[in-house]
Amino acid sequence: MSKKLISVMLVLILALAILPAALSESTFDPISSEEIKVGAVFIGPKDDGFSGAHYNGIEGMKTALNLRDDQVLYKFNVAENSECETALRELVDAGCHIIFGNSWGFMDYMEEVADEYPEVIFSHCSGYKNNGVNFNNYFGRIYQARFLSGIAAGLKTQSNLVGYVAAWPDNAEVNGGINAFALGIQSVNPEAKVYVKYINSWGDPTLEKQTAEALLSLGCDVIAQHVDSAMPQVAAEEQDKFGVGYNTDMTSIAPNAHLTAPIWHWESVYTAQVKDRIQGEWVPKNYFIGLAENMVDISPLSKNVAEGTAEKIEAARAKILSGDWDVFYGPIYSNTDELVVNEGAMLEDDDITGGLMTHLLVKGVDVK
Amino acid sequence: MTFAQQLLAFFYAAVLASVPLLYGTLGEILIEKSGNLNLGVEGMMYLGAIFGFLGGFIFDSAAMALLFAFAAGMAGAAIYAFITVTLKANQNVTGLTLTIFGTGAANFIGEIIKDSHAAGTVFISDKVKNVLLPLDMGILSDIPVIGKLLFSHSILTYFVIILSVSMSIYLNRSRHGLNLRAVGENPAAADAMGISVSKYKYIHILLGGGICGLGGAYVSLVTAVGNWQPNIIGGQGWIALALVIFSSWSPTRAIFGALIFGALSVLRLYIPKNIIDIPGALFSMLPFIVTCLVLIFSSIKQKREHQQPAGCGVNFFREER
Numbered sequence: 001m002s003k004k005l006i007s008v009m010l011v012l013i014l015a016l017a018i019l020p021a022a023l024s025e026s027t028f029d030p031i032s033s034e035e036i037k038v039g040a041v042f043i044g045p046k047d048d049g050f051s052g053a054h055y056n057g058i059e060g061m062k063t064a065l066n067l068r069d070d071q072v073l074y075k076f077n078v079a080e081n082s083e084c085e086t087a088l089r090e091l092v093d094a095g096c097h098i099i100f101g102n103s104w105g106f107m108d109y110m111e112e113v114a115d116e117y118p119e120v121i122f123s124h125c126s127g128y129k130n131n132g133v134n135f136n137n138y139f140g141r142i143y144q145a146r147f148l149s150g151i152a153a154g155l156k157t158q159s160n161l162v163g164y165v166a167a168w169p170d171n172a173e174v175n176g177g178i179n180a181f182a183l184g185i186q187s188v189n190p191e192a193k194v195y196v197k198y199i200n201s202w203g204d205p206t207l208e209k210q211t212a213e214a215l216l217s218l219g220c221d222v223i224a225q226h227v228d229s230a231m232p233q234v235a236a237e238e239q240d241k242f243g244v245g246y247n248t249d250m251t252s253i254a255p256n257a258h259l260t261a262p263i264w265h266w267e268s269v270y271t272a273q274v275k276d277r278i279q280g281e282w283v284p285k286n287y288f289i290g291l292a293e294n295m296v297d298i299s300p301l302s303k304n305v306a307e308g309t310a311e312k313i314e315a316a317r318a319k320i321l322s323g324d325w326d327v328f329y330g331p332i333y334s335n336t337d338e339l340v341v342n343e344g345a346m347l348e349d350d351d352i353t354g355g356l357m358t359h360l361l362v363k364g365v366d367v368k
Numbered sequence: 369m370t371f372a373q374q375l376l377a378f379f380y381a382a383v384l385a386s387v388p389l390l391y392g393t394l395g396e397i398l399i400e401k402s403g404n405l406n407l408g409v410e411g412m413m414y415l416g417a418i419f420g421f422l423g424g425f426i427f428d429s430a431a432m433a434l435l436f437a438f439a440a441g442m443a444g445a446a447i448y449a450f451i452t453v454t455l456k457a458n459q460n461v462t463g464l465t466l467t468i469f470g471t472g473a474a475n476f477i478g479e480i481i482k483d484s485h486a487a488g489t490v491f492i493s494d495k496v497k498n499v500l501l502p503l504d505m506g507i508l509s510d511i512p513v514i515g516k517l518l519f520s521h522s523i524l525t526y527f528v529i530i531l532s533v534s535m536s537i538y539l540n541r542s543r544h545g546l547n548l549r550a551v552g553e554n555p556a557a558a559d560a561m562g563i564s565v566s567k568y569k570y571i572h573i574l575l576g577g578g579i580c581g582l583g584g585a586y587v588s589l590v591t592a593v594g595n596w597q598p599n600i601i602g603g604q605g606w607i608a609l610a611l612v613i614f615s616s617w618s619p620t621r622a623i624f625g626a627l628i629f630g631a632l633s634v635l636r637l638y639i640p641k642n643i644i645d646i647p648g649a650l651f652s653m654l655p656f657i658v659t660c661l662v663l664i665f666s667s668i669k670q671k672r673e674h675q676q677p678a679g680c681g682v683n684f685f686r687e688e689r
Contacts, residue, residue, distance in 0.1 A: 045475055045598045047482045077475075197637060200648040205597040206587065206604065210381060214637035217377035229597045238501075238593055252488020253595055367641050 027133065028121065030280030031097060033065055038274055039091030041075045041084060043103035048203065049228045049247035051076070054102045054125070057266025064271045065278070080105025088113045092120055098277045100270065101125065104173075111135055121282060123273055126173065128353055130286050138269045141290025142173075143180035143352065144320050145262035147327045148298045148313050149244045150184020152259045153192075153222045155306040156242050157185075160192040163215030165208055165225040165232045169198045169367075172357040177226050177262075179362045180327045181244075186364055188312055194365045195220055203228030209235050216241060218368060222259070233258055242304060249299035259309075261299045268295050288349060291320050328352060333363040378631070378638040380516055383525070386630025388413070388591070388601075390528050391583025392608025393615065393622045394535060395441070399576035400617060401539060402569045403552040403679035406448055407463030409580050410605025411470025415440040416581025417588035418474035421596050422481070424492045424589060430499035433492070434524075434585060441581020442574045444470055449573040453566055456683040467605065478596045492594025500524065500589050522590045524582065531579070535619040548572060552677030555684035565684055583608070607633070610659040616666060616674040629655045 040058050044051030055074070062072050073094055075087040084106045091099050092113070098121040101110050107127035114122040114135035127137045153162050162185060167174050182194045195218055197211045208227045212235035215223060224244040225232040233254035236243035243254055245261030269287050276282040289295040301310055319325045328347035334340050340360060341347055351357055361367070392409045399406045406412075416437040423429075423436025444466055451462045482490050500522055503509070508519040539545040550558040551568045559565050587600055607629060615625035636651035666674050 045479055047479045048598050198648060200652070203599070204602045205600045206385075206591055206602055209591060210385060210634050211637055213381055214377070214634070217374060217381075217638075230595065231592065231597065234593045234595055253491070 026276075026281050026283050028119075028277060028280055028282050031278055033067065033278050036067070036098070036274065036278055037071050037073065037094070037096045038062075038067070039073045039075070039088075039094070039096035039099035041078050041087045041091070041099065041101040041106060043078060043080065043106075044203070044228065045076050046074075049230065049245075050202070051102060053247045053264045054100075054266050057264070057270050058100070060265075060267030061270035061274055064267065065274060067274075078103075078106075082109075084109040085113060088122070092117050096120060098123065098274060098282075107137070121273075121277060128286070130284055132284055134284065136284045136286050138273070138287035139353070140264060140269070140295040141288065141352075142262055142264065142296045143176045143327050144291045145296040145298050146177045146180040147184035147187075147320075148316055149224070149260050149262050150181040150186075151188050151312050151316060152298075152301065152305050152309050153181070153224060153242075153244050154185035154187070154189035155309050155312065156259060156304070157189065157192055157222045159219050159221045160189065161218065161220045162192055162194050163212065163218070163220030163223045164194050164196045165211045165215065165223065165227050166196050166198045167202050167226050168200060170358055172352070172354045174198075174226050175360055176352055176357045178365055179332075179357070179360060181224055182362050182365050183327055183332070184316070187316065192364070194224075195368045196361070196365060197368055199227060201227070205229045205231045208232055212236065213239075215368070230254070245299070251299070251302045255302075256304065258302050259305050260301050263297055263299050265294055265297060268293060288353070291317065292323070335361045335363050335365050337363065374638060376513060376516060378634065380520075381634040381638070382627060382631035383517065383521065384591070384630070385633050386626040387522070387525050387528055388583040388586045388604050389608050389611055389629055390532065390622060390626035391524075391586060392580050392605050393611040393626060394528070394532055394619055395576040395579035395581075395583065396609060396612045397576075397615075397617055397619055397622065398535065398572050398579065399445070400612065400680050401548055401552045401677055402572040402576075403555055403677055403682070403684070404449075404452055404569060404573055405459050405463065405681040406445070406466070406573065406576070407460060407609065408444060408448055408466025408470065408605075409608050410601060410603065411467035412441045412444040412577045412580035413584035413587070413601045413605045413608075414470040414474035415444045416584030417600055418477050418584075418596070420581070420585030421492065421588045421594070422477070424496045424594065425481070425490065428493050428495060430496045433496060433500070433589060434582065437581045437585030438578040439581070441577040441579065441584065443577075444581070445573050445577020448577070449570050452683060453569045453573070456685065459681055459683065471599075471601070474600075475598045478598060481596065490596060492589060496589075497594050501593065502590075522586070524586050524590060528582075529623065532619040532623050539619065549677070552679050555679050559684075559686060565686075580605070580608075607655050610655055613676075614659050614662050616662075617676065618674075628658070632658065 042051040046055040078084050078087045100123050102125045104126050107124050110122045110124045118134050122135045124137050126139050130136050185192045199207050199211050209231040212223050212232035216239050222242045223232045223236045225246050230250045230253045233243040233245050233250045237254035237257035243257045244259050250261055251258045330341035330345040331343040332341035396409050419440030420433045420437030424433030448462055448466050451457045452459045502520050502522050505519045509515045547563045551565050555565045611625050611629050615622035632654040
């Protein structure tokens with residue numbers, strides 16, 4: 001028998017062996033829950049707002065799936081540069097089967113490393129890419145929670161001016177949050193305006209406080225935020241005003257100011273993905289889930305909210321959960337008086353995570 | 369909100385922002401006057417911030433908070449002094465290392481405190497805050513404009529003004545100040561005069577570190593109102609270093625320099641977007657652009673007393689004299 005024939009047969013056998021795997025949905029074999037290793041690369045420490053919420057999410061997943069401490073490896077305070085790549089490779093070397101990264105700037109590094117290690121799953125938070133093999137993205141419809149928190153702010157404000165300490169301009173996530181919050185306010189208080197100041201950073205405690213103080217000096221009496229620390233709430237508390245936090249319940253830091261905060265329940269997406277990996281059912285789909293899946297919510301209303309807030313919020317929540325209506329439901333006008341979403345139309349997800357939302361600010365929002 | 373009210377709010381915010389910068393600057397001036405360049409201001413401020421917080425949190429006393437902050441800044445500076453003065457290692461590298469160490473240590477300790485206590489229980493009590501937070505001086509604070517600008521500040525704000533004036537007197541009008549300047553300008557000559565170079569360096573590096581530590585405590589106790597936040601200093605130590613150059617090593621000029629830098633750092637928050645729309649990043653650059661300009665002009669003018677102490681950055685080896 002010639003060598004050619006042997007090699008042809010070998011190729012055929014190999015092809016047959018691969019075929020069943022290619023037909024089934026997941027390309028990852030099941031693995032026992034005692035063996036799986038999970039890695040997490042976080043931009044911040046475990047005690048800041050944003051990474052802290054992710055940390056709680058991973059810890060929640062660990063409890064839900066009965067993993068041991070040594071099965072979860074963390075990398076905290078990882079910068080959005082080649083440090084991220086190093087951290088990812090270290091986690092791969094340590095034997096992780098699935099690695100999560102929680103910052104926008106990690107996306108390209110994760111995509112690159114994912115190509116090198118097709119046997120490891122790389123799951124990135126807050127981006128949009130997907131390589132169809134072992135790299136996906138997950139994020140939540142936090143704008144739904146922001147809408148609900150806007151109701152609390154709209155009912156509370158006396159001056160009808162609500163301040164918003166925002167991270168970056170021209171960013172769909174940030175602007176989507178501002179818009180949803182403003183629409184929430186307007187749903188109960190059409191007179192109110194939202195004053196926005198961008199700080200050009202995801203977090204800088206001193207600058208966040210100074211920005212909140214500048215907004216208070218403009219006459220705002222409720223301060224909302226899309227930045228990491230609780231400093232805007234501290235500023236509101238110091239001046240006997242009110243605030244809407246973010247990421248975690250900030251009532252303990254500003255007991256007389258804080259109303260409620262849009263919060264994340266990251267454990268839902270972490271548990272789902274790790275469980276899928278254990279059962280060999282993980283597929284590279286992107287997650288974009290919200291209130292209905294318990295991915296986002298608002299923290300319990302504090303004693304500071306106006307009367308009737310809970311009822312209004314529950315009504316809005318029921319409307320969102322019904323599935324017929326969502327926050328970005330037309331007609332929506334931009335703050336330059338342009339009709340951007342027609343009456344009865346709903347914004348597509350692509351225009352919420354990017355596209356239109358990148359530069360959109362709705363009517364009633366003023367950048368100061 | 370009227371224009372005048374906005375202007376007042378802006379000036380008040382500028383004063384608040386300038387205080388930690390001024391502490392860092394004064395500390396660094398004292399250190400550089402002894403002929404040592406310490407790039408660890410940021411690190412010493414971090415140490416002061418976390419230990420000031422700890423002192424206030426554990427002992428429930430404002431005095432302990434400030435004492436801890438001062439001691440922590442001194443401890444950071446002691447590491448630096450030992451490595452550069454006794455072991456004669458490179459000052460730049462040592463200072464940078466101190467910054468990295470201080471930043472990491474403070475965030476690490478902060479995380480541990482938060483981890484070991486129930487969520488939301490880690491903050492400074494009202495008793496301590498009432499001592500340190502901006503004061504209400506009754507009638508004085510109620511005077512329009514002036515009351516807000518001059519009589520509604522933290523005791524740490526008034527203390528830093530006294531400190532910079534007394535530092536100026538110490539440096540320029542006292543024998544020890546003269547000796548210190550001799551050590552910074554020409555350690556060999558000072559040594560020949562019988563001044564103990566190492567002793568002067570040690571004392572002033574330590575004191576300078578303590579002052580930087582107080583600046584850190586201001587951030588964690590007054591700016592953050594007694595809540596520990598990770599990465600709380602956020603580069604203010606570096607701005608303080610630029611401010612040392614800006615104020616040309618003079619403690620009194622540093623007061624005005626700090627006010628200008630403080631104003632520049634909050635300027636963008638008070639300029640209405642609809643009047644002047646400049647990207648925020650440009651505003652963040654302003655203190656450093658101004659420092660560059662000062663460097664250019666002061667090097668053109670070449671005035672002796674406005675220059676960095678001549679011995680700064682170079683270790684003194686007695687045997688090579």
